[in-house]
Amino acid sequence: MKSRSPLVVVFAMVATALSAFGQAGHVYTNFIRQTQLPSGVTLQVAADTTGEGRSQLGIEQGGSAVFELWTIRADPYEEYLLDSKYVGNYLPVATVSVVTEDPPPENDLNRTPRTRADRPFTVNITTTGIRAQADADAPEASKSVTLRRHSQSYGEDGYGENIDREQATEILPQESLTENTVHSVIYPPGGALAALPEFAADITKVRGEERFSVWSVTDNKVPEDPIPPTQIASMDVQIWPEADGTIAGIEQDQVIHFDMPPLTFTLNDLYPDSHTYAQVYAGEPSDGVVGTSLVSRTLYQTTPESIVLFVNNDWAYAVPEDGRWTLELLTETPFDTVLLSRVTFTVDRAMRVNGSISTLK
Amino acid sequence: MKFGAPALAFLLSTVAFAQTDKSSPAPKKKPFRVASTHDQLVKQREAIATRNLNAQLKPVEAKEQAKASPPSSFLQQSDIICFNGVATLVPKRAILAIPPDYKSRLGMQPKARIVGWNEFLALNRGWVTTVEVDNAQAEGSKKLSESLSERIAKSTNLLVATYMGGPISVLPPKEEVAPKEEVPQDEKKSTKP
Numbered sequence: 001m002k003s004r005s006p007l008v009v010v011f012a013m014v015a016t017a018l019s020a021f022g023q024a025g026h027v028y029t030n031f032i033r034q035t036q037l038p039s040g041v042t043l044q045v046a047a048d049t050t051g052e053g054r055s056q057l058g059i060e061q062g063g064s065a066v067f068e069l070w071t072i073r074a075d076p077y078e079e080y081l082l083d084s085k086y087v088g089n090y091l092p093v094a095t096v097s098v099v100t101e102d103p104p105p106e107n108d109l110n111r112t113p114r115t116r117a118d119r120p121f122t123v124n125i126t127t128t129g130i131r132a133q134a135d136a137d138a139p140e141a142s143k144s145v146t147l148r149r150h151s152q153s154y155g156e157d158g159y160g161e162n163i164d165r166e167q168a169t170e171i172l173p174q175e176s177l178t179e180n181t182v183h184s185v186i187y188p189p190g191g192a193l194a195a196l197p198e199f200a201a202d203i204t205k206v207r208g209e210e211r212f213s214v215w216s217v218t219d220n221k222v223p224e225d226p227i228p229p230t231q232i233a234s235m236d237v238q239i240w241p242e243a244d245g246t247i248a249g250i251e252q253d254q255v256i257h258f259d260m261p262p263l264t265f266t267l268n269d270l271y272p273d274s275h276t277y278a279q280v281y282a283g284e285p286s287d288g289v290v291g292t293s294l295v296s297r298t299l300y301q302t303t304p305e306s307i308v309l310f311v312n313n314d315w316a317y318a319v320p321e322d323g324r325w326t327l328e329l330l331t332e333t334p335f336d337t338v339l340l341s342r343v344t345f346t347v348d349r350a351m352r353v354n355g356s357i358s359t360l361k
Numbered sequence: 362m363k364f365g366a367p368a369l370a371f372l373l374s375t376v377a378f379a380q381t382d383k384s385s386p387a388p389k390k391k392p393f394r395v396a397s398t399h400d401q402l403v404k405q406r407e408a409i410a411t412r413n414l415n416a417q418l419k420p421v422e423a424k425e426q427a428k429a430s431p432p433s434s435f436l437q438q439s440d441i442i443c444f445n446g447v448a449t450l451v452p453k454r455a456i457l458a459i460p461p462d463y464k465s466r467l468g469m470q471p472k473a474r475i476v477g478w479n480e481f482l483a484l485n486r487g488w489v490t491t492v493e494v495d496n497a498q499a500e501g502s503k504k505l506s507e508s509l510s511e512r513i514a515k516s517t518n519l520l521v522a523t524y525m526g527g528p529i530s531v532l533p534p535k536e537e538v539a540p541k542e543e544v545p546q547d548e549k550k551s552t553k554p
Contacts, residue, residue, distance in 0.1 A: 072450070075472060188409040189409065203402050204396075288393045336393065338395070
């Protein structure tokens with residue numbers, strides 16, 4: 001007779017699915033599924049936005065189970081796997097976290113980790129419950145786990161919605177973890193995504209996601225019912241492109257005598273939650289100067305955006321005196337303040353008359 | 362063979378993916394940078410090559426590499442019940458009986474609102490009924506009772522199997538395996554690829 005372990009899984013969930021992709025107005029419904037292995041029986045439990053509960057279905061002695069937290073958006077119809085855990089009486093336990101220079105705010109800790117194409121990031125994998133290799137009594141499935149890395153581009157101007165994540169590419173080789181510790185790995189700017197052919201010409205525009213997942217090894221404890229490798233834990237990181245911007249309407253070293261020219265600022269791939277502005281200040285270029293703002297735009301969203309800003313010819317107030325002036329296009333991000341474009345010009349409003357004055361009697 | 366005491370409590374959490382250091386001082390002034398070019402970024406990548414902060418990773422041999430694909434689709438693993446603008450999802454094989462009159466209520470309808478199982482059941486008790494099964498029945502290890510089987514066959518309502526109130530898949534009964542006859546040695550086939 002099969003014995004049933006009183007193993008219960010206490011699960012606590014904070015599911016703010018709206019934060020994952022940040023599109024306001026959509027309604028999401030959460031589901032938790034417990035799939036028993038090796039039988040394949042699937043139990044669905046209620047899933048509120050936050051909560052804690054015990055799994056009703058115990059895990060069979062020598063067996064295991066996969067818990068998945070899904071959220072479903074009704075219109076348009078879309079599914080998102082928020083988290084999954086693979087547990088068993090003797091299986092190792094793992095957690096994966098991604099640390100970037102753009103950490104989530106206190107009120108949105110569930111936000112998918114994100115970074116920019118030019119910034120490195122760190123992945124920490126914590127493993128516990130791994131049995132010693134020399135332990136002859138321990139099942140092989142308890143002695144190691146496998147680290148896998150999948151990369152997937154969002155395509156040009158994509159945000160990751162409606163992508164088929166089963167098409168993700170496993171660029172980096174699988175690696176075995178055999179120690180109970182925190183395994184930390186630093187990934188260079190662009191991660192493994194930058195190795196995809198579509199970014200070969202310009203890796204500043206890397207745009208996509210990377211998934212770091214820990215898998216069990218094949219579990220042959222019950223030889224007639226082997227359990228194939230199953231995901232234990234995973235975490236994604238979104239990599240957004242660097243912004244670029246241009247100034248049109250004024251040329252380098254242009255001399256302005258009368259009206260100020262209208263300006264057009266074309267901005268691509270502004271980073272989520274960034275503040276972008278055009279400013280002007282007196283003198284030659286100098287990094288970090290605070291000038292007079294001509295126009296600005298702040299993004300309050302979790303995806304990048306491309307915009308065009310205009311300034312009419314009424315910005316003479318910002319250049320009150322003749323002389324040398326610098327016009328800059330900048331964007332403030334969670335990482336830094338980035339200079340996108342810069343033009344230096346001269347204002348010369350003094351009227352000069354070429355000629356002489358004489359009297360006629 | 363002994364196993365560890367089944368007192369392993371496991372926390373399933375979706376919180377705190379990014380590490381935060383609560384003891385950190387006030388935010389530093391952000392650096393000023395010029396937007397990187399492709400060539401500059403290539404050099405940065407060369408300078409910051411992927412490196413392990415501790416040498417705990419070992420390559421997995423090709424024959425041992427996990428070949429399972431990433432998690433499959435929730436939608437593909439589910440049956441959808443939809444009526445009057447409200448829909449829910451249950452695991453496949455959880456629906457035990459579908460009277461002909463209700464077949465049209467399987468599948469998503471445009472603009473339908475998705476709700477959890479409990480809410481959907483409360484709204485549709487007039488034509489949806491649950492049948493509580495135990496784990497052995499769900500696994501197919503124990504046959505459904507005759508009375509239950511008859512109830513399923515004659516049901517005029519849509520029947521959904523539940524376990525402790527949650528929809529659960531019910532696998533086909535496991536066939537009883539007859540004792541194997543001893544096969545002469547020279548007739549045995551190799552099981553190796």
